[in-house]
Amino acid sequence: MRPFINISNLFLLLFLVSGAFAQTTINGTVKDNKGEPLPGANIYLKGTYDGVSSGLDGSFSFDTHTSGRQVLRTDFLGFESFEQEIDLEVGILQFDINLKEKFNQLTAVTITAGTFEAGDEHRSATLNSLDMVTIAGANGDIYGALQMLPGTSSNPESGKLFVKGGTSEESQTYIDGTLVLVPYTSSPPLTSTFGRFDPFMFKGTIFSTGGYSAEYGQALSSVLQLNTNDMPEEDELNISLLTVGAGIAGTKKWNTGAVRSSVNYTNLKPYMAIAPQQYDWNHPPEYFAADVSIRQKTGSTGLLKLYANFNNSFMSLNRLDLNNDKKLLAYDLKNDNFYLNGSWQTTMGKDWIYRSGISFTENNDIIDFDRVNFRETLRGVHQKNLFIHQLNQKVIIRMGTDFFVKTFINDFTQDDDNLLVDYSEFSGAAFTEAEVYLSNKFVMRAGGRAEYSDYLNHFNLSPRFSAAYKFDDHMLASLAYGRFVQNPLNSYLIYSSNIQPERADHYILTVQSSKKGRLFRSELYYKNYDDLVKVNSDEFYLPQAYDNSGEGYAYGLDIFWRDRKTIKNAEYWISYGYINAQRDFRDYPQRAIPSFVSKHNLSVVYKHWISPIRSLAGVSYKFSSPRVYHDPNLPGFHNRKTIPFHSLDVNLSYLHRENIIFYLGITNLPGFKQEYGNRFADLPGEDGIYASEPIVPGADRFFVVACFITLSKRGDLNQMDKIQ
Amino acid sequence: MRTSMSIFAGLLFLAATTASGQNYQQAMGSALGEFAQAKTVEDFRNAGNKFVMIANAEPAEWLPLYHHAHCYIMMSFFERTNPEKRDGYLDEAAISIDKMVELAPDQSEVFVMQGLLYSARLMIDPMTRGQQYSAMSAQSIGRALGIEPVNPRARYMQIANEMGTAQFFGNDISASCEKAQKLFDEWADYTVKSSFHPQWGREQVAEVLRQCSSRN
Structure with missing residues (x-):
């Protein structure tokens, strides 16, 4: 049989197959909306x-030799790709294509009311993670750094965070979503404390000074989220x-996991021997800390994190006993703190993320003062589950639960008498919240939180709402409303379960404008406090001494200006907060300005490479207007004012x-006089006058010199991020 | 009859694949030509567009993805004023690089491009990104050298990183210069697998050597 085709036909066929298709010309235009x-x-x-x-x-x-049904696709960065099925026929085809701007949650509007974010995850963040640790005067303390932001009032005799007219207890810290019951080191009354955690553990920090998500409860004023x-x-x-x-500290990494462990020892004795001190220390503060953190990848998307931290401190301070002929008395304070945090995150399917976390705290303060031995124990567990569901590109739903178990024990011994009081509480909460992007420019978040405490036998609901609108690429406005509830102080709950959680309502309006390395932000807020606990009697150990008749308010304006552009190799920010607050709570006899609020707070932070x-040089200046305090020798309540507070701090x-950094930091370089009012005797002396003593910082100035060395296989890694 | 039918079918297949092969050759050639001539963000975007089209037509090839990522990294270098745009271009490059890492994890060049991406991220904000991205870039380059120790582009990147650090600290760069000279001399010894495989780098090494000779 003769072949169907011969060799000469073969080339003809090849030609036919590849060249036989007729030509189509496709033209048109591409435009946006x-x-x-x-x-x-x-x-x-x-x-x-x-x-x-x-x-x-x-x-x-363009021309094509393809024929039949084809898909015409149009791509352009920042826009939704467009696909259209077309029928190719010989001749000219015309298409006018309109592309829709792509919705991108990373670049879309974000709710900024009340929130300062530091981290690299969002490029629009107000601060980045390094900012947290390079501020002169903060000395590497997270809480010290946050006190350079608007909305905070500086209370140097405490060192803790006081936010928008709230007490320090109203500010909570969360690590990877779970609560830290005791975020600060222990210190004697009226001396400054600092945070327990190394800022370098965290990749991101979100400091919310009000109006925060329903995910966070048990905080009336602010929430600090630290993500490891x-x-x-x-x-x-x-x-x-x-x-x-x-x-x-050592870090060891393997394919699917890593472990890091550190040991730190701090002793102020040698330093205090050369630097003049205003306190009379028997035993200057001595701290020991050890921690270990483990990372393990699970599956293709899961990550398990475990962190354990053990802290131990001892100090002994000689104090004037104002009640007893100004005799010197030693105040011994020993603290043991254990904190454990575990979290696991995984994706479930395409649209679900599940996060689970558990934290455990055990904190013991042992105080010996005069003839009294006082031991305070706080033990707590927080377990949290969070589900994040991306319903579609523009709707995200978050829901979850919190469980808290807490035990608080006070053990007094005076001479041979012993008194032991304690309480335990179990509480649970459920929350849900939806974030809806109505467009690239407009987002709304609404949700709520329900909480129940078995000890207080109390159930409450707190709604939350916030929204943001972006006017253009530079300017956005956001507002937030929320009801926030928090259990009363442990020291009250230990004597009474007949009280309810305290309550605050926040109303916040923020306008923010940023352009080419400059950012301006102003925030107006009003907070209404209700159901605050009052102590109505000196017999503090009786349940009937406590009720929820307290109330108060705070309103103010915060301004923040940051400029990374004007001065080459330098950046600065200016933060100013005005606040007006009054409340009637605790043992106040009437509504009054609280002693922890200063009307004007200003801080200026400058850094120059x-x-x-x-070298990176930094200068910070901080000012707080006078605060009120109570002088029992004068009529009225909160009847005196402190001197204004100034501090000028520098660091280098x-x-x-590559792997060695030297650091120098000086706090209050000019030695501005710092005094935070007076403390008084409990009872008047024979002359009818309450004895008193000024409250002062430990020293006029503080300086630290440090050296950080990093050893790695590469040899050029350093700890610049540790102090820069 | 059956034989002729199968020959016919075979021929059709051959013709079709040859056509496609020809198209691939042609399209890659023209896109690489455009890349070589590119002088502006727009030029690189247009070249990048061609590589996207090729990558779509040849989903099993890593080279179009490689050149696409390269175009977008170049766009980020050429965009001087707007850091958000620069990051946006690099986000686009990162998508192609992630696909490449899945597709061809045995290719040294894939990790060179990943290292270049991280260096480009670093350059947008060296003060804050320095630590993180220099480590990431070094790690990618290390991986590239692990697969192919003689890869000249990986060697170049390593030398450039070393030299940058030495210059910053005012240290002696002669060791880096020697390595660069050696790399330059050996450049021609490296056999490029095809004309579509990466070939850049020689100019950059020459630039390093110019810096070396002008340091005195």
């Missing part, structure tokens, strides 16, 4: 080699040597080699 041409858009027949980029006027034209680092980059050993102590000497980080 507003009819503006989009130059550089990619127009092509999907799966073929036929296509072209649009020209300056958005027009395009994921996997480390490589193995390393970090050594730190300071004038006040030393530390070492000096390239020739590879010098990058000596």
Whole structure:
């Protein structure tokens, strides 16, 4: 049989197959919704080699030999890709394509009311993670750094956070979503404290000074969310040597996990021997801290984090006993703190994320003062479940539960008498919240939280609402409303379960404008407090001494200006807060301005990178207007004012080699006089006058010199992020 | 008859694949030509557009993705004023790089491009991103060298990183210069697998050597 085709036909056939298709010309224009041409858009027949980029006027034209049904696709960065099925026929086809701007949650409007975010996850963040630790005067303390932001009132005799007219107890700290019951180190009354956690543990910080999500409860004033680092980059050993102590940390990494462990020891004795002190220490503060953190990837998307931290401190301070002929008395304070945090996150399917976390705290303060031995124990567990569901591109739903178990024990011994009081509470909460993007420019978040406490036998509901609108690429406005509830102080609950949680309503309006490295932000707020606990009798150990008849308010204006542009190699910010607050609570005889509120708070932070000497220099200035305090020798309540507070702090980080950094920090360089009012005797003396003593800081100035060394296989990693 | 039918079918297949192969060759050639000539963000975008089209037509090939990522990284270098735009271009490059890492994890060049992406991220804000991205870039380059120790682009990136650090600290760069000279001399010894495989880098090494010779 003769072959169907011979060799000569073969070439003809080849030619026919590849060249037989007739030509089609496709042309048109690509424009956006507003009819503006989009130059550089990619127009092509999907799966073929036929296509072209649009020209300056958005027009395009290309030829194709393909035939039949094809998909014409148009791509342009920042816009939704457009696909259209077309029938190719010989001749000219015309398409005018309109692309829709792509919705992108990362660049879409975000709710900024009340919130300062530091981290690299959102590029629009107000601060980045380094900012937290390079502020002069903060000395690497997270809470010290936050006190350079608007909305905070500085109370240097405490060192804790006081936000928008709230007490320090109204501010809560969460690590990876679970509560930290005791975030500060222990210190004697009227001396300054600082945070227990190393700021370098965290990749992101969100400081919310009001109007926060329903995910967070048990905080009337503010929530600090600290999110720990994921996997480390490589193995390393970090050594730190300071004038006040030393530390070492090691990181070991493997394919699916990592472990990091550190030990730190701090002792102020050598420092205090050379620097003049205003306090009379028997035993200057001595701290020991050890921690370990473990990271393990689970499956393809899961990450398990475990963190355990053990802290121990001891100090002994000689204090004037104002009640007893001004005799010197030793105040001994010993603290043991154990904190454990575990969290696990995984994705479930395409649209669900599940996060689970558990934290455990045990804190013991043991105080010996005069003939009294006082032991306070706080033990608590927080378990949290959070589900995040991306319903569609524009709707995110968050829901979850919280369970808290808490035990608080006070054990007094005076001479041979012993008194032990305690209470335990179990409480549960459920929350849900929906975030709806109505467009790239407009987002709303609404939700609520229900809580129940078995000890208080009380159930409450707190609604939350916030929204933001973006006027253009630079300016946005957001508002927030929320009801917030928090259990009364442990020291009240231990004597009474006949009281209810305290309550605050927040109303916040924020306008923010940012352009090319400059940011301006102003925030107006009003807070209404109700059901605050009052102590109506000196017999504090009786349940009937307590009721919820307290109330109060706070309103104010916060201004924040940050500029990373004007001065080359430098940046600065100015933060100012005005506040007006009054409340009637605790043992106040009447409504009054609280002693922790200063009407005007100003801070200026400046940092300059000096390239020739590879150093980052920083200067900070802080001012707080006088606060009120109570002088029992005068008529009225909160009848005196402190002197205004000023501090000028400087620091310098010098990058000596790739892996060695030297650091110098001086707090209150000019030695401004700092005094926070007076403390008084409990009873008047024979002359009818209450004895008193000024409340002062431990020293006029504080300085620290440090050296940080990093050893890694590469040798050029350093700890610049540790202090820069 | 059956034989002729199968020959016919075979021929049709051959013709179709040859056509496609020809198209791939042609399209890659023209896109790489455009890339070589590119001088502005727009030029790189247009070249990148071609690589997207090719990547769509040849989902099993990593080279179009590689060049697409390269275009967008170049766009980020050429965009001087707007850091958000720069990050936006790099987000686009990162998508192609992630696909490449899935598709061809045995290719040294894939990780060179990943290292270049991280260096580009770093350059947008060195003060705050320095630590994180220098480590990430070094890690990617290390991975590239692990797969292919002689890869000249990986060697170049490593030398450039070393030299940058040395210059910052005012340290001696002669060791880096020696390595760069050696790399430059050996450049021609490296066999490029095809004309579509990456070939850039020689100019950059020459630039390093110019810096070396002008340091005195």
